[in-house]
Amino acid sequence: MVSSRKTIRIGNGAGFWGDQLDAPRLLAEQGELDYLTLEYLAELTLSILAHQRQRDADLGYVTDFPTVVRSMVALLRSQPELKIITNAGGMNPVSCARAVSQVLCESQLESIQVAAVSGDDLLPRLDELIADGETFEHFENNQPMTDIREKLTSANAYLGAAGIVSALSDGARIVITGRIADASLVVGPAVFEFGWSWDDWDLLASATTTGHLIECGAQVTGGMFSGWSSDANFRLDRIGYPIAELSTEGGCVITKPAGTDGRVDTATVSEQLVYEIGDPESYLTPDVAADFSHVQLEQIDTDRVRVANCRGAQRPSEYKVSMSYAEGYSGAGTLVVAGPDAIGRARACESAIRSRLERIGDLPEHVAFEYLGTGDVVSGVMVREANPPEVVLRAVARDPSRDVIDRFLRELAPLVTSGPPGVTGYTGARPRSIPVLGYWPSSIHRSHVHSQSTVLSAKDCCNG
Numbered sequence: 001m002v003s004s005r006k007t008i009r010i011g012n013g014a015g016f017w018g019d020q021l022d023a024p025r026l027l028a029e030q031g032e033l034d035y036l037t038l039e040y041l042a043e044l045t046l047s048i049l050a051h052q053r054q055r056d057a058d059l060g061y062v063t064d065f066p067t068v069v070r071s072m073v074a075l076l077r078s079q080p081e082l083k084i085i086t087n088a089g090g091m092n093p094v095s096c097a098r099a100v101s102q103v104l105c106e107s108q109l110e111s112i113q114v115a116a117v118s119g120d121d122l123l124p125r126l127d128e129l130i131a132d133g134e135t136f137e138h139f140e141n142n143q144p145m146t147d148i149r150e151k152l153t154s155a156n157a158y159l160g161a162a163g164i165v166s167a168l169s170d171g172a173r174i175v176i177t178g179r180i181a182d183a184s185l186v187v188g189p190a191v192f193e194f195g196w197s198w199d200d201w202d203l204l205a206s207a208t209t210t211g212h213l214i215e216c217g218a219q220v221t222g223g224m225f226s227g228w229s230s231d232a233n234f235r236l237d238r239i240g241y242p243i244a245e246l247s248t249e250g251g252c253v254i255t256k257p258a259g260t261d262g263r264v265d266t267a268t269v270s271e272q273l274v275y276e277i278g279d280p281e282s283y284l285t286p287d288v289a290a291d292f293s294h295v296q297l298e299q300i301d302t303d304r305v306r307v308a309n310c311r312g313a314q315r316p317s318e319y320k321v322s323m324s325y326a327e328g329y330s331g332a333g334t335l336v337v338a339g340p341d342a343i344g345r346a347r348a349c350e351s352a353i354r355s356r357l358e359r360i361g362d363l364p365e366h367v368a369f370e371y372l373g374t375g376d377v378v379s380g381v382m383v384r385e386a387n388p389p390e391v392v393l394r395a396v397a398r399d400p401s402r403d404v405i406d407r408f409l410r411e412l413a414p415l416v417t418s419g420p421p422g423v424t425g426y427t428g429a430r431p432r433s434i435p436v437l438g439y440w441p442s443s444i445h446r447s448h449v450h451s452q453s454t455v456l457s458a459k460d461c462c463n464g
Contacts, residue, residue, distance in 0.1 A: 005034075008193050010186055010210075011243040014038040014086075015217030017045050017062050023217065025071045027241045028082060030257035034193075037185040038065065038086035039215045046179060047324040047437035049090040050154035060091035061176075066099045069174070073107040082173075085164060085185050089176040091154060093118050097176050097456050110457070115172030117163035119451035120179045122155040122321065122444065129448055136321065136442040145442065151325040153437060157444055158320040160286030162198075163451030164188025170455045179322065181285045183211030186244065194248040204288035205312025206250035209295060212283070213254055213272050213307065214242040220254060220272040222262035235261045251308040253300070264303040273297075286319055286446075288312040318443040327438035328365075331405040332396035333412045334372075336425035338389065345420040346371055346393040352419060353395065353411045362407045364397035392425070398436055405433040 011031040013024030017040040028036050040062045053060030065088035075082065089096045093116035101114050122129060126149075130136075136145035136155075145152075156179040165188050167175040175188070190196065190207040198204070213220050218239045222228065240260025245253040254269055256262060273292060277283050280292040291311040298306040337346040350369045357363040370376040372392040375384035397408045409431045415423050 005193055006248050008034045008189060008246050009243055010035040010037060010189060010246060011241060012037045012039060012214040012217055013241050014040055015215065015219060016040060016042060017064065019217055021064065023241050024068050027257065028072060028075050031243050033082055035189045036082060036084045038088060039182050039185055041087045041090060041179060043322050043439050046090065046154060046156060046322055050324050051435060051437065053091045054153060058095050061096035062088035062090055065096060066103050069100050070103050073109065076109060076112065084174045085188060087177045087180055087185065089116060089178045093176050093178045094454065100174060101456050112174065113172045113455050113457065114174045114176065115167035115170065115453050115455045117167055117175060117177040117451055117453050119449060120156045120159050122157055126155060132448060134444055134448060139441040148325045148440060153324050153326060155321060155323045157449045158286055159451050160184050161188035161191055163453050165192045167453040167455065168192040170453060172455050182215040183208045183285055184287055186211030187287050190246055201288055201312035201314065202310060203250050205290040206310035207246065208285050208288055208290045209292065209307060209310045210244045210246055210252040213269060214244050216272060217241055218262060220268055221256045221264050222268055225268050226271060227267055234263055250310060253304055253306050255304045264305055266297045266299050266305055269297055269305045284316050286315060288315050318445055319449055321442040321444050323440035323442060324437040325440060327436045328398055328400040329402045329405045329433045330398040330436045331409045331431050331433040332394060333409055333431040334425060335393045335412055335415060335423055337391045337393055337422050339422035342388055342391040343371060343374060345422055346391045348420050349393055349415050349423065352415065356411060357408060362404050364399035364404050364408050366398040368396050370394040402433050409433065
């Protein structure tokens with residue numbers, strides 16, 4: 001059923017897993033929202049969640065989200081029209097939906113329906129898909145996926161907004177997806193509320209542009225803004241998270257809650273518009289190919305920017321696929337080296353580590369040393385410091401063998417007494433080796449992937 005609204009307000013309270021835990025609640029309290037979106041996933045996040053699911057079949061989702069829902073219980077009561085859309089389901093949307101339903105049941109909010117949108121997980125279907133002709137070649141080098149087939153731990157297609165629309169149509173107030181395109185978190189509510197067709201390319205591009213602008217949370221409201229300085233006239237501790245006012249005719253206004261800090265102007269919005277994109281004339285999503293090159297930004301008031309002239313073309317025939325695979329182990333540790341000739345002392349530490357491990361035949365396959373404070377973080381961009389008074393030596397390694405990495409990590413602490421003077425920073429526990437998951441980007445034809453929406457009753461989950 002299409003609503004009669006001409007505009008909707010969508011706020012995004014998370015740009016990644018690890019973003020400010022209070023931001024969703026504060027945004028919902030202050031933002032007069034119709035929808036709250038929470039964008040948690042990145043390729044690295046999927047790898048972490050895949051590792052969690054390997055250890056426990058009931059995990060593999062963003063465990064912060066049930067905590068966020070618990071913090072918003074009073075708001076869910078006082079704002080009965082507020083809906084939440086998130087990709088917190090990660091590798092396991094159904095388990096995440098059950099955990100959220102448990103919170104709702106304990107809070108006497110059993111009437112709220114929670115939907116899990118799935119269909120992105122391709123790992124159980126890989127043999128079937130390969131038999132149907134999918135090769136899953138690597139995007140960049142065309143390497144066949146068969147080279148890493150036995151080491152795969154996850155394979156997820158980037159779905160579009162269709163599953164969200166289906167869940168909302170079925171009455172869900174909280175929609176939890178797996179891996180969907182970030183901007184689709186906004187496209188779904190727009191299509192549901194305004195009744196747009198799936199071939200209204202300019203309108204879909206408008207919602208996609210909007211979703212892209214707010215998907216990284218506070219980046220569009222002054223966070224990570226290149227024009228920021230230590231004497232900037234806004235405080236980062238009270239930065240407001242973004243709100244998008246979408247129109248049924250396309251276009252939007254980007255703003256933030258009144259009274260919050262940060263800034264929304266054409267500079268912050270334009271920086272986010274070109275953030276993490278390839279071709280600005282063809283930003284490919286599962287819903288539409290959006291053209292950012294004609295987008296017009298207009299400052300219409302303080303902290304209000306109108307975004308117009310969004311254009312779109314037919315969606316791609318394939319979905320992007322994110323795969324992860326076991327690639328050995330890694331470990332990293334740091335030492336602080338202070339005093340005269342800090343760089344020279346740090347290099348002596350590197351030399352000692354390398355020589356000892358080469359002598360016993362345990363030098364890891366991949367080793368790197370960084371001299372933080374000298375310019376290594378932005379190597380080639382800024383002028384290197386010639387004689388800094390202190391350096392943080394970061395040693396990192398990767399190898400197929402966990403034993404080799406553990407041996408590497410044991411070489412750091414001895415340098416406090418057997419290395420050059422001025423070495424410190426050893427007070428924490430010895431660094432530990434961790435499994436490494438490699439990233440394999442690929443694609444799959446749309447006809448081989450279908451989203452499913454499952455609406456759960458909080459009451460049934462509690463009783464079960």
